[in-house]
Amino acid sequence: MDHPAISVGTPKEYAYWLNHLGKVWAQLGLPSDNLQQIDARYNYEVNRVTLYHLRDPSDDLSVAETISHEYLHALLDQEGEGPAARQLDLVAKAARSSERIGGI
DSSP states (O other): OOOOEEEEHHHHHHHHHHHHHHHHHHHTTTTSOOOOOOEEEEETTTTTEEEESSSSSTOOOHHHHHHHHHHHHHHHTTTOOOHHHHHHHHHHHHHSSSSSSSSS
């Protein structure tokens, strides 16, 4: 597996991604004004994990769950399972936090 690069997202990138997700949710008929906090994203084109506003960056487990979730996106994508990688966000929940979605 080609390990994805990891970076910390800027406020401008976060605002762009939040806006983008709002549009996607609207297309799906979901309330675009009620988005969950974005912890991270995996960019399929450049194989990069970008970390955003982690709920508790001092909690090593929370950070590890977030990164492992995004690595799973990368692994599935690189194994040719793109549709499964994209569906991951709909089924994976955080192991230690009922408030956060998107973890393992």
